[in-house]
Amino acid sequence: xxxxxxxxxxxxxxxxxxxxxxxxxxxxxxxxxxxxxxxxxxxxxxxxxxxxxxxxxxxxxxxxxxxxxxxxxxxxxxxxxxxxxxxxxxxxxxxxxxxxxxxxxxxxxxxxxxxxxxxxxxxxxxxxxxxxxxxxxxxxxxxxxxxxxxxxxxxxxxxxxxxxxxxxxxxxxxxxxxxxxxxxxxxxxxxxxxxxxxxxxxxxxxxxxxxxxxxxxxxxxxxxxxxxxxxxxxxxxxxxxxxxxxxxxxxxxxxxxxxxxxxxxxxxxxxxxxxxxxxxxxxxxxxxxxxxxxxxxxxxxxxxxxxxxxxxxxxxxxxxxxxxxxxxxxxxxxxxxxxxxxxxxxxxxxxxxxxxxxxxxxxxxxxxxxxxxxxxxxxxxxxxxxxxxxxxxxxxxxxxxxxxxxxxxxxxxxxxxxxxxxxxxxxxxxxxxxxxxxxxxxxxxxxxxxxxxxxxxxxxxxxxxxxxxxxxxxxxxxxxxxxxxxxxxxx
Ligand code: ADP
Ligand code: MG
Ligand code: ZN
Numbered sequence: 250x251x252x253x254x255x256x257x258x259x260x261x262x263x264x265x266x267x268x269x270x271x272x273x274x275x276x277x278x279x280x281x282x283x284x285x286x287x288x289x290x291x292x293x294x295x296x297x298x299x300x301x302x303x304x305x306x307x308x309x310x311x312x313x314x315x316x317x318x319x320x321x322x323x324x325x326x327x328x329x330x331x332x333x334x335x336x337x338x339x340x341x342x343x344x345x346x347x348x349x350x351x352x353x354x355x356x357x358x359x360x361x362x363x364x365x366x367x368x369x370x371x372x373x374x375x376x377x378x379x380x381x382x383x384x385x386x387x388x389x390x391x392x393x394x395x396x397x398x399x400x401x402x403x404x405x406x407x408x409x410x411x412x413x414x415x416x417x418x419x420x421x422x423x424x425x426x427x428x429x430x431x432x433x434x435x436x437x438x439x440x441x442x443x444x445x446x447x448x449x450x451x452x453x454x455x456x457x458x459x460x461x462x463x464x465x466x467x468x469x470x471x472x473x474x475x476x477x478x479x480x481x482x483x484x485x486x487x488x489x490x491x492x493x494x495x496x497x498x499x500x501x502x503x504x505x506x507x508x509x510x511x512x513x514x515x516x517x518x519x520x521x522x523x524x525x526x527x528x529x530x531x532x533x534x535x536x537x538x539x540x541x542x543x544x545x546x547x548x549x550x551x552x553x554x555x556x557x558x559x560x561x562x563x564x565x566x567x568x569x570x571x572x573x574x575x576x577x578x579x580x581x582x583x584x585x586x587x588x589x590x591x592x593x594x595x596x597x598x599x600x601x602x603x604x605x606x607x608x609x610x611x612x613x614x615x616x617x618x619x620x621x622x623x624x625x626x627x628x629x630x631x632x633x634x635x636x637x638x639x640x641x642x643x644x645x646x647x648x649x650x651x652x653x654x655x656x657x658x659x660x661x662x663x664x665x666x667x668x669x670x671x672x673x674x675x676x677x678x679x680x681x682x683x684x685x686x687x688x689x690x691x692x693x694x695x696x697x698x699x700x701x702x703x704x705x706x707x708x709x710x711x712x713x714x715x716x717x718x719x720x721x722x723x724x725x726x727x728x729x730x731x732x733x734x735x736x737x738x739x740x
Contacts (some may be wrong), residue, residue: 283393308370322530460493478505701718
């Protein structure tokens with residue numbers, strides 16, 4: 250039987266505020282356990298939460314950037330459950346009146362655009378963390394540094410129909426939050442995490458199938474693998490006439506399987522009710538308008554503009570707009586050189602390869618946009634070839650040296666454009682390779698490239714390659730003419 254896949258995603262994004270959502274403790278990651286705590290975030294009796302205004306602002310930003318309606322009034326609610334990392338015995342979240350609703354995000358999969366609905370975005374506090382020492386000493390510790398750190402929960406409609414679409418949505422969402430500079434997007438450290446709800450149904454059936462919720466996937470690759478595994482698992486069950494049970498499953502990346510964690514809880518299990526310690530959140534139109542003013546150009550807009558303005562292909566535009574800083578680097582370089590296609594090629598082939606090998610991001614790139622521009626100008630002016638430029642780039646990168654012209658001069662890399670000097674070298678090369686020349690004349694065209702290579706080698710790569718090609722062609726033509734047997738006509 251053929252099944253259709255249905256996926257809805259819940260994203261939790263940790264916000265980059267300096268302090269927590271309901272107290273003034275720091276949000277810094279990696280401090281001594283429980284260093285960032287106070288009576289509020291450890292849930293001591295009588296302590297009262299005070300809402301961090303910046304969290305609301307960030308939520309509005311995220312909502313506007315994902316085409317949501319911003320509610321003028323939203324309400325914090327208590328979600329009650331017991332767990333040792335939750336000191337109050339409830340999580341402060343939003344329930345029936347969230348701050349953002351009814352948005353969407355457009356994704357591209359296989360060259361086709363698709364709109365994914367966003368049901369809601371709400372603000373909530375994170376929980377602490379249990380620490381289980383490796384020595385199985387029989388104790389567990391609890392660290393409340395993360396308790397009360399602000400989160401946005403972004404819930405999608407069940408609009409995705411494949412793991413590719415799910416990953417595209419997640420990447421798009423992460424890009425937006427990072428462009429807004431409200432989340433660092435770090436999946437490994439858990440500051441951008443997702444739960445995937447997956448079900449399948451026979452094609453043509455309108456009713457959704459029963460879903461499982463997948464947790465614990467800390468990379469895009471794991472999200473994809475976990476969803477694919479889940480689709481296979483559900484298909485097996487249905488094909489054998491069984492029934493999927495609604496449950497939460499944990500992805501085990503090492504074993505590449507998911508295991509059941511708990512049966513599905515329902516909203517009423519949590520006994521949600523409005524938190525009496527917090528007033529409803531009021532957001533007026535003036536505030537919304539002011540926040541809208543601060544929105545940067547968003548990834549999709551930037552991508553479209555790069556394609557139109559610089560005439561670069563979709564894939565290149567996508568890579569270059571992968572982060573705001575990378576896009577800025579590109580534009581700063583183009584402003585100096587002009588040839589956008591050349592800058593794009595150099596960034597995609599050289600610069601990003603060096604950064605990847607080095608596990609660096611563009612922020613700490615040793616070559617500045619000015620440095621790269623000055624190098625590319627040397628190519629455009631014919632002072633050096635593209636090949637030599639790659640060597641110079643390597644020197645610049647390794648030595649944090651942005652003086653391309655200085656390196657070219659110091660290393661004597663200026664291109665040889667002198668036809669006479671090159672002609673001499675070509676004659677020498679031909680004289681040194683009589684057999685190859687003969688094979689070439691017998692039609693082995695590939696030998697031509699070999700001879701060009703020999704000339705380049707003689708000049709340590711400095712010969713102007715175009716000129717070498719021309720001169721070598723002429724020289725060979727002359728040689729061939731000379732070796733031609735005399736014409737018989739008329740004799
Ligand atoms: P809960 O809060 O209990 O997880 P929600 O109704 O908020 O439940 O839904 C959570 C997510 O599950 C949403 O992203 C929604 O789109 C998705 N979802 C709901 N029903 C299905 C289904 N049958 N198959 C796949 N995803 C679903
Ligand atoms: Mg859920
Ligand atoms: Zn605190």
